[in-house]
Amino acid sequence: MKLSEIFKARRPVLSFEVFPPKPDLPIDSVFQAISALKDFSPSFISVTYGAGGSSRTRTVEIASRIKQDFCLEPMAHLTCVGHTKIDVDKILAELEDKGLVNILALRGDPPRDQPNFDYNKGEFKFAIDLIRYIRLKKPNFSIAAAAYPEGHKACPRIRTDWEHLKDKVDAGVDLLITQLFYDNRLFYHFLETVRNMGINCPIVPGIMPVFHAKQIKRILSLCGASMPPEILIMLDKYENNPDDLKKAGVEYAIKQINDLLDNDVDGIHLEPMNKPELAADILKDLRHRFC
Numbered sequence: 666m667k668l669s670e671i672f673k674a675r676r677p678v679l680s681f682e683v684f685p686p687k688p689d690l691p692i693d694s695v696f697q698a699i700s701a702l703k704d705f706s707p708s709f710i711s712v713t714y715g716a717g718g719s720s721r722t723r724t725v726e727i728a729s730r731i732k733q734d735f736c737l738e739p740m741a742h743l744t745c746v747g748h749t750k751i752d753v754d755k756i757l758a759e760l761e762d763k764g765l766v767n768i769l770a771l772r773g774d775p776p777r778d779q780p781n782f783d784y785n786k787g788e789f790k791f792a793i794d795l796i797r798y799i800r801l802k803k804p805n806f807s808i809a810a811a812a813y814p815e816g817h818k819a820c821p822r823i824r825t826d827w828e829h830l831k832d833k834v835d836a837g838v839d840l841l842i843t844q845l846f847y848d849n850r851l852f853y854h855f856l857e858t859v860r861n862m863g864i865n866c867p868i869v870p871g872i873m874p875v876f877h878a879k880q881i882k883r884i885l886s887l888c889g890a891s892m893p894p895e896i897l898i899m900l901d902k903y904e905n906n907p908d909d910l911k912k913a914g915v916e917y918a919i920k921q922i923n924d925l926l927d928n929d930v931d932g933i934h935l936e937p938m939n940k941p942e943l944a945a946d947i948l949k950d951l952r953h954r955f956c
Contacts, residue, residue, distance in 0.1 A: 667807035678932030684713040685723035701941030709738040744773025745789035800837035809840040814855035818889030845873040867931040875914035
């Protein structure tokens with residue numbers, strides 16, 4: 666089922682994100698996670714791409730098995746970085762051949778060994794270039810894109826970033842999934858502003874629970890999202906106590922999701938970092954809200 670159809674049939678939508686294991690690790694671990702996540706009846710599961718397109722083969726394989734083996738709807742990430750038009754043509758053809766029609770089109774992170782990576786040298790400089798190309802080549806696909814409630818860190822003005830977001834939607838995006846955030850007030854301000862700008866497609870908050878101090882700090886530094894005082898206190902208090910940090914992170918995520926659902930969001934895209942037990946702890950008292 667296409668993303669556009671999913672959101673017409675059911676709201677709020679529950680979805681998850683998984684990521685391919687590193688190339689030197691067995692791939693079975695992600696399928697064990699997906700098997701456990703299936704118990705929550707998600708409307709779709711997204712599969713990420715490694716920096717520089719490094720997990721391309723595994724992303725397609727995982728997305729294909731999500732559909733074939735688990736009878737769930739996958740959404741494959743596809744990035745500008747590391748791909749020519751010929752590469753993208755091959756990937757789109759492979760996805761279509763496997764019956765996969767949902768894509769999250771992203772600019773993507775540069776290869777980790779290229780700190781001075783030049784996006785301008787690629788055939789796709791920005792996500793909108795990839796979106797337009799997919800829409801031209803595969804008009805039957807459903808396309809999602811990323812949204813940044815606090816603005817993209819590479820964009821000098823938030824308003825400009827949201828104007829670019831409007832351009833992506835006008836180019837053919839069916840769904841927006843936000844970058845992680847920990848202050849719902851920022852999301853509500855973003856949502857009100859972009860709705861007034863004429864962005865009317867579903868906008869789903871991306872929620873990443875706090876469970877590992879160093880990892881969360883690194884992710885926040887990469888994406889430019891802010892940390893409200895409550896999160897800073899939590900990280901400082903429990904940084905050396907992983908179990909207590911996980912409990913506090915779960916409680917925060919539950920509180921955050923409940924508030925979002927009380928305010929009629931289109932859905933929740935939960936990113937449990939391939940840890941289904943984390944999703945279970947968060948959703949144990951929330952499952953009824955997605956029925």
